[in-house]
Amino acid sequence: MKTQRSRFLTDYGMVVVLLLLCVFFSVVTYTEQSATGVAAVGQVAGAIRAGERVLVVGGQTTGDVAFLAELERQLRAGGVEVMEVVSGGPREARKTLERAMSEGKELDGVACSELAGRWLIFENVGQAFPGLSGVRVVKPQRSRFPSFLKADNLLNIANQIAVIAIVAIGMTMVIVAGGIDLSVGSLIALSAVLVSVLIRDYGGGAEAGTWQLVGCSLVAVLLCGCFGGFSGLMVTRFDIPPFIVTLGMMLVGSGLAYLLADGQSISAMPDAFVWLGRGADLVGLPNAVVLMFGLYGVAHVVMNHTQLGRYLYAVGGNREAAILSGIPLKRVVLVTYLASALLAGLGGVIMASQLKSGSPTYGTMYELYVIAAVVVGGSSLSGGKGRMFGTLIGALTIAVIQNGMNLTNVESYTQKVVLGLVILGAVLLDKVRK
Amino acid sequence: MEMDKGRGLSYNGGMKGFFGWTLGVLAAVTLVSCGEKGGSEGGARGTIAVSLLTLENPFFKIIGDHLAAEAKAQGFEALIVSADKDMAKQGNQVKDFIVKGVDAIVLSPCDPKSVVPVIQEANAAGIPVFTVDIPCPDPEAKIVTQIATDNYGGGREAGMAMIEVLGKSGGKVAILHLKQAQSCILRVKGFREVIDAFNVKGGPKIELVMEIDGGGARDIGYRAAEDALQAHPDLRGIFAINDPSALGARAALEKANKADQIAIIGFDGMKEGKVAIKEGKMYADPIQFPDRMGVEIVKAFVKWSLGEEVAPEILIPTQLYRKADGEKDPDLK
Numbered sequence A: 001m002k003t004q005r006s007r008f009l010t011d012y013g014m015v016v017v018l019l020l021l022c023v024f025f026s027v028v029t030y031t032e033q034s035a036t037g038v039a040a041v042g043q044v045a046g047a048i049r050a051g052e053r054v055l056v057v058g059g060q061t062t063g064d065v066a067f068l069a070e071l072e073r074q075l076r077a078g079g080v081e082v083m084e085v086v087s088g089g090p091r092e093a094r095k096t097l098e099r100a101m102s103e104g105k106e107l108d109g110v111a112c113s114e115l116a117g118r119w120l121i122f123e124n125v126g127q128a129f130p131g132l133s134g135v136r137v138v139k140p141q142r143s144r145f146p147s148f149l150k151a152d153n154l155l156n157i158a159n160q161i162a163v164i165a166i167v168a169i170g171m172t173m174v175i176v177a178g179g180i181d182l183s184v185g186s187l188i189a190l191s192a193v194l195v196s197v198l199i200r201d202y203g204g205g206a207e208a209g210t211w212q213l214v215g216c217s218l219v220a221v222l223l224c225g226c227f228g229g230f231s232g233l234m235v236t237r238f239d240i241p242p243f244i245v246t247l248g249m250m251l252v253g254s255g256l257a258y259l260l261a262d263g264q265s266i267s268a269m270p271d272a273f274v275w276l277g278r279g280a281d282l283v284g285l286p287n288a289v290v291l292m293f294g295l296y297g298v299a300h301v302v303m304n305h306t307q308l309g310r311y312l313y314a315v316g317g318n319r320e321a322a323i324l325s326g327i328p329l330k331r332v333v334l335v336t337y338l339a340s341a342l343l344a345g346l347g348g349v350i351m352a353s354q355l356k357s358g359s360p361t362y363g364t365m366y367e368l369y370v371i372a373a374v375v376v377g378g379s380s381l382s383g384g385k386g387r388m389f390g391t392l393i394g395a396l397t398i399a400v401i402q403n404g405m406n407l408t409n410v411e412s413y414t415q416k417v418v419l420g421l422v423i424l425g426a427v428l429l430d431k432v433r434k
Numbered sequence B: 001m002e003m004d005k006g007r008g009l010s011y012n013g014g015m016k017g018f019f020g021w022t023l024g025v026l027a028a029v030t031l032v033s034c035g036e037k038g039g040s041e042g043g044a045r046g047t048i049a050v051s052l053l054t055l056e057n058p059f060f061k062i063i064g065d066h067l068a069a070e071a072k073a074q075g076f077e078a079l080i081v082s083a084d085k086d087m088a089k090q091g092n093q094v095k096d097f098i099v100k101g102v103d104a105i106v107l108s109p110c111d112p113k114s115v116v117p118v119i120q121e122a123n124a125a126g127i128p129v130f131t132v133d134i135p136c137p138d139p140e141a142k143i144v145t146q147i148a149t150d151n152y153g154g155g156r157e158a159g160m161a162m163i164e165v166l167g168k169s170g171g172k173v174a175i176l177h178l179k180q181a182q183s184c185i186l187r188v189k190g191f192r193e194v195i196d197a198f199n200v201k202g203g204p205k206i207e208l209v210m211e212i213d214g215g216g217a218r219d220i221g222y223r224a225a226e227d228a229l230q231a232h233p234d235l236r237g238i239f240a241i242n243d244p245s246a247l248g249a250r251a252a253l254e255k256a257n258k259a260d261q262i263a264i265i266g267f268d269g270m271k272e273g274k275v276a277i278k279e280g281k282m283y284a285d286p287i288q289f290p291d292r293m294g295v296e297i298v299k300a301f302v303k304w305s306l307g308e309e310v311a312p313e314i315l316i317p318t319q320l321y322r323k324a325d326g327e328k329d330p331d332l333k
Helices: A002-028 A037-046 A062-077 A090-102 A151-176 A184-201 A210-237 A242-261 A271-278 A287-305 A307-317 A319-324 A329-355 A366-376 A388-407 A412-433 B014-036 B058-073 B087-100 B115-124 B151-166 B182-200 B218-231 B243-255 B271-278 B290-305 B323-328
Strands: A030-034 A053-058 A081-087 A109-112 A136-138 A142-146 B047-052 B077-082 B104-107 B129-132 B145-149 B171-177 B206-213 B235-240 B263-265 B285-287 B313-316 B319-321
Touching (some): A002 A030, A002 A388, A037 A062, A037 A109, A053 A062, A053 A090, A062 A081, A081 A090, A090 B290, A151 A184, A151 A287, A151 A366, A151 A388, A151 B087, A184 A210, A184 A242, A184 A329, A184 A366, A210 A242, A210 A271, A210 A329, A271 A287, A271 A329, A287 A307, A287 A329, A307 A319, A307 A329, A366 A388, A366 A412, A388 A412, A388 B087, A412 B077, B047 B087, B058 B077, B058 B290, B087 B104, B087 B115, B104 B290, B115 B129, B129 B290, B145 B290, B151 B171, B151 B182, B151 B206, B151 B235, B151 B285, B151 B319, B171 B182, B171 B243, B206 B218, B218 B235, B218 B243, B235 B243, B243 B263, B243 B271, B271 B285, B271 B323, B290 B313
Parallel strands (some): A053 A081, A109 A136, B047 B077, B047 B104, B104 B129, B129 B145, B171 B206, B235 B263
Antiparallel strands (some): B285 B319
């Protein structure tokens, strides 16, 4: 029982670290939040008495438009005289107030949405408009809730890490089999450029249909796969260290991306292309995140319940023994580089979709983030050890730390230091475990 | 239990390492979070979030520093991060800003095209977006105002400086261009117009004999100036669209022993450029004012938020910087 528990902690220690980080960031981002939606309407409407004349102000966001409509309805139902409803920016609000003053209209209050309540014009109406010093500004009340735990933010984290996490699947396979792949960052850029060039030149640009988009994406991913196949061949046939081979491919891939794109970013693509990177069809989950979890499910099965998975661990754990027991070592190693390149290609397509354009500058340093995710997730760089689930946790840990630091106003330089320390800590843990 | 094969066999030290590691990470994160933030609630009046192209270039660093100082003076807190020229990173930073519920977002876009969907997300959240130095001209992205140097006016100033040197004698002038950059096209346009207007007046003419790519960089500027000297050995002036290419040109002139024959006008006012002007290696620079840009952004935001009219573009004029200015400049002592 005891052994089992300590084994669980060793295997899933990172989960606990991740949870602790989440708790930590929840505490430090526990801050004032304005009520939104129905609760906010009730609050604001409740603070205004029947018979008063009010101006209703909000922004143009979908949330605010709905808020204004509902607020106007409730106010009118409560016998409040709604002078006008303004949906726009502070400029429109000021113009309306100025007009009301010049027409000599009497005003008792202004009812704001959360967004409009933050505009400086409503900070002190009496100061901005001396004639309106008696006017009350009613804003939604503030309650306290951690920004970190807002549903929007949690989806944000998953969405931000999707590309790195997907590429890290391939990297885990490579690393478990005892290799390393430095070319993934460049392949992300190459794939993003390839897919945008293909759409622009052969898919019909901004008028491309769904099948053209799918076709172009597949071709881009497969072409990246060819690069992986080539790396794999160099490693297995000629026995060149994978570090050197993939370093070379990193330069080749990056250079080709710049050549193909002519150093520019390419954005001639239809709106439909952003479906993959920015759509959210399944119960509000972003499509890229759904894809990420799906791929992790598949990868988990491959690593733990198939022959290929067992071969990977065997090859990485003890090369000689693997050869002696008849495992087709070369083929297994080749497959890992192929998988890594294909997934990097997919990552590039997702990134192009998220940003609705392809540029050779994408993916810079991503190979290092990907390797960091794998290592933080408990895989050993000497091969033979590592789990898909761990890599996912590693990627999420990196994302949580980055997001948390952005939320707590830690500036760029310090963010790098902290991330570096986290990676060092993970490798240290790896050593201690041995 | 097939799946156990690949994993580590020894569990000794697992617990210890795990707790040590956890404590270490938490300590590190706590330390920076508490040390850096001025309370996660931001300034008393709100937060202005800024994602700049890079902080390695002193130009952007100065923008950021002055923006933060002005924001503080107005009661806001500024959150300044570097996108490290990585568009995806900038996109993630903006997403975090939106979730954080900041009051304004300031960007110098890593890519004027790819930034469009990112700005649209901020638009959809109702947060005002300002751009600095690099514009995003796409009409689908709503921007309150774009703040940049008046490059056209600066080009005109460069032209006037060239007339100060060559007005009496006339002579051949080469332009080291960087045609990819919209800002540099404006600089050269202003320069040409002033020189053309001068030539119409009669008297000695300043001839713009060639316009070559100086790459905006020292090495390419060097080669371009060498080529210009081969084509026109009697060249009298060079206008380079920025300081690095001007300094590259200066090196080429020194190598060809023609430094005294040819006057160089640069652009920017980077420290290196100012030093070269002080030492007489370059004649003059129209200098940019990144410090004013930082201050103007905060002022534009406050005006916007008060509902006052904000111009869609705010241009910061340049100023000619000559040897005499260099000698008085306290930064160069």
